[in-house]
Amino acid sequence: MRIQVVDHPLVAHKLTVLRDETTDSPTFRSLADELVTLLAYEATRDVRVEDSDIVTPVAPTTGVKLASPRPLVVPILRAGLGMLDGMMRLLPTAEVGFLGMVRNEATLEASTYAERLPDDLSGRQCYVLDPMLATGGTLAAAIRFLVDRGANDITAVCLLAAPEGCTRLEKELEDLQVPVTVVTAAMDEKLNDKGYIVPGLGDAGDRLYGVAGG
Numbered sequence: 001m002r003i004q005v006v007d008h009p010l011v012a013h014k015l016t017v018l019r020d021e022t023t024d025s026p027t028f029r030s031l032a033d034e035l036v037t038l039l040a041y042e043a044t045r046d047v048r049v050e051d052s053d054i055v056t057p058v059a060p061t062t063g064v065k066l067a068s069p070r071p072l073v074v075p076i077l078r079a080g081l082g083m084l085d086g087m088m089r090l091l092p093t094a095e096v097g098f099l100g101m102v103r104n105e106a107t108l109e110a111s112t113y114a115e116r117l118p119d120d121l122s123g124r125q126c127y128v129l130d131p132m133l134a135t136g137g138t139l140a141a142a143i144r145f146l147v148d149r150g151a152n153d154i155t156a157v158c159l160l161a162a163p164e165g166c167t168r169l170e171k172e173l174e175d176l177q178v179p180v181t182v183v184t185a186a187m188d189e190k191l192n193d194k195g196y197i198v199p200g201l202g203d204a205g206d207r208l209y210g211v212a213g214g
């Protein structure tokens, strides 16, 4: 598994405002969107392309276009939905599948409550969107789900990651024969006793959309 922390002053600046507890939901949503577009630029560095012959107003030439089959973008509901537009801005022709997952805040175990993905992902390159890689349980389950359907290249785009979650992810996925990359804006210090990322930004879903059920 490869972990890439995107080191860029604009990423760091936007992330700092995102972390600030006084940042309101509309600002949080718009910053998350901008941040994801910056991360997407790095996350798509190895997106598959194929040659494309075109004619410019001056001469014929060969460029590239996205290869077929198109990449699949998978936001993990609910908080991952706040990352979808930012990703699709750079990959407008990608397909989108959805996974609804929630972490039990007492046991920290992740469970899946919704799934809308192609049955066959053979040979597909997939981009998983989830702002928080905390214990890693959610992302590990999501990645295994995609690989079980045939996906053969996975990149997870996260706003924040915790070292404990990365270690768990690496261990849980070591039997997989597919490349997995995690692209994140920051590797934070640790998890607290409630499984929250420290210093983190709080509950990403709540900050994007308000307290669930509240």
Ligand SMILES: O=P(O)(O)OC[C@H]1O[C@H](OP(=O)(O)OP(=O)(O)O)[C@H](O)[C@@H]1O
Pocket: 076, 077, 078, 079, 080, 101, 102, 103, 104, 108, 110, 130, 131, 132, 133, 134, 135, 136, 137, 138, 139, 165, 195, 203, 204, 205, 206
């Ligand atoms: O790495 P983990 O310990 O599994 O935690 C990370 C998950 O927790 C949050 O989702 P949450 O369960 O709060 O659902 P939500 O997106 O609906 O708020 C977050 O968006 C991740 O999906």
Ligand SMILES: O=c1cc[nH]c(=O)[nH]1
Pocket: 132, 134, 195, 196, 197, 198, 200, 201, 202, 203, 204, 205
């Ligand atoms: O810090 C955390 C951990 C899990 N989920 C969140 O939204 N935030």
Ligand SMILES: [Mg+2]
Pocket: 079, 203, 204, 205, 206
């Ligand atoms: Mg949440």
